[in-house]
Amino acid sequence: MASIQAAHTANPLIQIEDLCKSYSLQGADGKTITNQVLFSINLTINQGEFVAIMGHSGSGKSTLMNILGCLDTPTSGSYWLAGKNVAALSGDELAHIRNQSIGFVFQGFNLLKRMTALDNVATPLLYAGIGRSQSRKRALELLRRTGLESFAMHQPNQLSGGQQQRVAISRALINEPPLILADEPTGNLDTQTSREIMLLFEQLNRDQGITIVLVTHEDDIAAYAKRLIRLKDGHIILDQHNKASETILDQAAAGNSPMTQ
Amino acid sequence: MNLLTIIGEALRALRQNRLRTGLTMLGMIIGVAAVVLMLSIGQGARTKINETIAAMGSNLFLVVPGATSSGGFSFGSGSVRTLTINDAYAVAELSSISATAPVTTGTVQLNYAAKNWSTIITGTTPNYFAVGNWKIESGTIFTESDLRSAARVVVLGSVTAKNLFGDEDPVGKTIRITNRPFLVVGVLMAKGQSLTGRDQDDNVLIPITTSERQITGNQFPGSIRYMMVQGKSAGDMDIAEIEITQLLRQRHRIAKGKENDFTVRNLTAIADVATDAAKVMSIVLGAIASVSLLVGGIGIMNIMLVSVTERTREIGIRMAIGANRRAILTQFLLEAMMICIMGGVIGLLVGIGGAWVVSRVADMLIVITVGMVGLAFLFSSAVGIFFGFYPAKKAASLKPVDALRYE
Ligand SMILES: Nc1ncnc2c1ncn2[C@@H]1O[C@H](COP(=O)(O)OP(=O)(O)O)[C@@H](O)[C@H]1O
Ligand SMILES: [Mg+2]
Numbered sequence: 050m051a052s053i054q055a056a057h058t059a060n061p062l063i064q065i066e067d068l069c070k071s072y073s074l075q076g077a078d079g080k081t082i083t084n085q086v087l088f089s090i091n092l093t094i095n096q097g098e099f100v101a102i103m104g105h106s107g108s109g110k111s112t113l114m115n116i117l118g119c120l121d122t123p124t125s126g127s128y129w130l131a132g133k134n135v136a137a138l139s140g141d142e143l144a145h146i147r148n149q150s151i152g153f154v155f156q157g158f159n160l161l162k163r164m165t166a167l168d169n170v171a172t173p174l175l176y177a178g179i180g181r182s183q184s185r186k187r188a189l190e191l192l193r194r195t196g197l198e199s200f201a202m203h204q205p206n207q208l209s210g211g212q213q214q215r216v217a218i219s220r221a222l223i224n225e226p227p228l229i230l231a232d233e234p235t236g237n238l239d240t241q242t243s244r245e246i247m248l249l250f251e252q253l254n255r256d257q258g259i260t261i262v263l264v265t266h267e268d269d270i271a272a273y274a275k276r277l278i279r280l281k282d283g284h285i286i287l288d289q290h291n292k293a294s295e296t297i298l299d300q301a302a303a304g305n306s307p308m309t310q
Numbered sequence: 311m312n313l314l315t316i317i318g319e320a321l322r323a324l325r326q327n328r329l330r331t332g333l334t335m336l337g338m339i340i341g342v343a344a345v346v347l348m349l350s351i352g353q354g355a356r357t358k359i360n361e362t363i364a365a366m367g368s369n370l371f372l373v374v375p376g377a378t379s380s381g382g383f384s385f386g387s388g389s390v391r392t393l394t395i396n397d398a399y400a401v402a403e404l405s406s407i408s409a410t411a412p413v414t415t416g417t418v419q420l421n422y423a424a425k426n427w428s429t430i431i432t433g434t435t436p437n438y439f440a441v442g443n444w445k446i447e448s449g450t451i452f453t454e455s456d457l458r459s460a461a462r463v464v465v466l467g468s469v470t471a472k473n474l475f476g477d478e479d480p481v482g483k484t485i486r487i488t489n490r491p492f493l494v495v496g497v498l499m500a501k502g503q504s505l506t507g508r509d510q511d512d513n514v515l516i517p518i519t520t521s522e523r524q525i526t527g528n529q530f531p532g533s534i535r536y537m538m539v540q541g542k543s544a545g546d547m548d549i550a551e552i553e554i555t556q557l558l559r560q561r562h563r564i565a566k567g568k569e570n571d572f573t574v575r576n577l578t579a580i581a582d583v584a585t586d587a588a589k590v591m592s593i594v595l596g597a598i599a600s601v602s603l604l605v606g607g608i609g610i611m612n613i614m615l616v617s618v619t620e621r622t623r624e625i626g627i628r629m630a631i632g633a634n635r636r637a638i639l640t641q642f643l644l645e646a647m648m649i650c651i652m653g654g655v656i657g658l659l660v661g662i663g664g665a666w667v668v669s670r671v672a673d674m675l676i677v678i679t680v681g682m683v684g685l686a687f688l689f690s691s692a693v694g695i696f697f698g699f700y701p702a703k704k705a706a707s708l709k710p711v712d713a714l715r716y717e
Contacts, residue, residue: 120630121711141634147710148632159627159714162325162620175315176632220631 061129062228062260063094063117068126070112070283088125089284096227099254099261100283101274101291103272108280110264114232117262118153119143131227137171141200152221158213160205166192166216167201173223195249210212210240229253231263235270247273251297253263272297316637319643321607331649334613334698337632338653338690339660341606345686346661346678348599351668353682356674359588363581365501367443369408370577372437372597373401373555375533378573391533392571395518398537403439404557406550408542411438412518412534417528420514421486429470430513433521439465441540452517452589460519464492468500469511490524492516493538505584505610517603539574547576569697607693609659615698618705619716626713634697638698638706646698650691657690 071085094100104110115121116128128135133152138146147153149292153156156215162168167188174184194197205213214234221229232248235243251273253259265271272293279287325333351672375392397481398412414433419426438444439451452463464487471480480494501510516525518534562571625638664679669676705713 113710120714121708121709138469141636144629144632144634145631153630155714159623159630161624161627164322168322172628173631175319176628176634176637178312178315224632237318305480 052258060096062095062096062098062131062267063092063115063262064129065090065092066127066174067091067122068116068128070109070116070121071124082200083102087123090283091286092278092285092288094260094262096260097254097258098276099251099274099279099294100263100276101271102262102264102280104280105266109283110280111232113280114230114262114264118151118230119147119251129284144176148173150226150228151182151227152218152224152226153219154221154229154234155212156233156236158205158210158217158237160213160216163204165202165204166197166208166212166219169205169216170219173220175301177224188223189221190252191223192216195219209242211236211245213239214242214246215249219244222253226259228260228262231261233264234264235265235267243270262308268293284295313640316640317644320588320641320648323645326433328616330613334610334694335656337606337609337613338650338694339601339606340609341690341693342654342657342683342686343546343661343664344602344606345599345689346374346658347668348576348595348602349682349685350589350593350661350665350673350676350678352595353677353679356585356588357677359505359584362502365443365531366577366581367538367540368503368578369440369544369547370441371539371541371547371551371685372536372575372577373397373539373554373558374573374575375574376573377569377571389508390484391530392562393534393537393558394532395534397533397555397558398435398534398539400561401537401539401554401557404550404552404553405540406546407539409437409441409540411441411518411538412437413438413536413538414518414521414523414526414533415535418514418525420470420474421489422480422483425474427473429467431521431525432513432515433526434515434519435518438515438538441538441689444501445499447497447499448479449494451496452515457519459668460517460523462490462492462520462524463495463516465496465498465515466494467498467511467515469509469515470514473512473642477693485515487514487516488525505581519560544578551576553626557697572630576683599672599686603689607692611697612692614694614701618701622705622708622713622716625702626708626710627712629706629713633698635706637700641707642702643695646695647691649698650687650694653694654690657686660692661686 066092068087069085070087071083074082074084076082084093090113102110102113111119116123119130122136130146133146135143161172165194168184169192171181171184171188174187175181189201190199192201195218197215197219200208200212200243205216213297215236218234229250233245234250238246246271250261250263254261261274263274271277271291274291275294276284277287277291373393393412394457395412398410401407401621402410410421411434416431417428418431419428424564435457436451436454439446447512449465451465452461455461456463464485466474466480467492474480475483480497483494485494486492498511504510539550539554541547551574555570561568562570628638665676665678668674705716708716
């Protein structure tokens, strides 16, 4: 299968060593309390992988994802993204990486309000220095591929949750990044819509070789991924090949294409 | 991201948040319009008073018969006739005085062709025109020889001339004053209202000799209604006042310890009072304007602060999809500046429009200076840009994750 081949290219996209993250909080007695959330995380994710990160609420999944997405910085340890040491990068360089190399999909969609789906999808291109009319053309093309062409001029509050998430995914894809990070992308969606979104991710991974790291606490969502990582209290307690994915993919092969929904 | 795209992004954000944009602009409009309106009224009043004072003539005293109300009894200035033409001539000889003009007045009926007009007549000497800073519109003033010969010549005030002659040139024409023919030799330039609000241009002036003998008549020959006295220098007004008083007491044979039978008024001092009053008015209007400006500023501040949460998240999202600090700051700065400039321009137009309406309705002089426009603009812009830009600056310095999480 094509998906297995992608996982075998063994080219590290993400490499994390001894990564720790702690927050300092002001305690009730006025003293500073240090709350460590991630403990010595070591993790390598190769290009073309489809990874699900699971764990209970509060186990540090989002914290890890935000660091992977260059939205947050670790307290200690190193993070190499596509061979670059992220800690050594300037703010502008990080912005450039978020723009070009990473597509972030949030649980709450995080679309810009009062802006059409089309403009939401096109905005990363503007920050990449591409003119508005060309940006819109490409955004429309992506919306077509995610089946939202007829909703291009709708604003987020005029779209359903599933549609909003697809707009968000289109936005994450527009600069053709090698990496998609999705933090509970189906957390606000019903089962049927979740399935469609997951098939979309699966297809992106399989057909375009896009690396996908996805956080979920639902087993049937994690089942789409080919590798499963389990976090508990800031430690990786499990990291294995996901057998469940093969079953799911067999079902998908039965003819459910998310692109035609 | 190039500047043009950022401008487009800022403009779009303004359009997308019409209510916020509108309310913020309203703050600017109120602030700028109020300042322009208030200050222009204040400035107009000051300008008007200064013009009136300048038209009045400089270093002036007005000497009127009768004591400065004392002992509970005051002579009505019309009933006492203690000042004479010769008093005026004598005062003119004083070293601190440059000229004097004795004045008699009365009300007369004028006729020209079929037109009638009733007005005040002033009998005086040719010095009157220079002392009172009167300028001639056409023709000439009457002369010393007219004075000596008690000639029937008249100089018309501009309003009187207009009323009798319309568009016709009065110079050289003959009018009738209480049925006696007088030759019009000149027409005065308009002065407008006096400090007390009297129309100074509705009058006719003839030699005092002619007036006494032929028009007003005189129970007390040589007596006058008042005299205008012009001091030589502004610095010596106090000395001049003492000299006038001493001379008149001597001429009127007033014993030591008795009070004056005349009153010397320093018109320059009165003018100073008027100037001060206008200054106070400007300050009061300025204060009102400042309050409006402040209220407008607080309005801007509120709207901007209320939208901070939403905008901080927006900034977080923009950073997450690749906006760098500069792109965000530029966009927010541009947004704030556009609101300020648009609001300021509208406020300016509203203020000027309001000033125009006030000048029409209240018949007031309105003066708009670049300074006041600049002040209003600068203050409102400072408020708008500070409160529009400061949250953006703060948000842009956050880590994207913190901006996204901002509540
Ligand atoms: N900004 C923060 N400040 C302090 N503590 C935080 C912050 N963000 C997360 N945490 C803490 O870190 C832990 C892990 O949070 P998170 O990564 O969001 O968990 P998950 O996504 O797995 O539910 C939680 O205990 C949470 O309270
Ligand atoms: Mg989470």
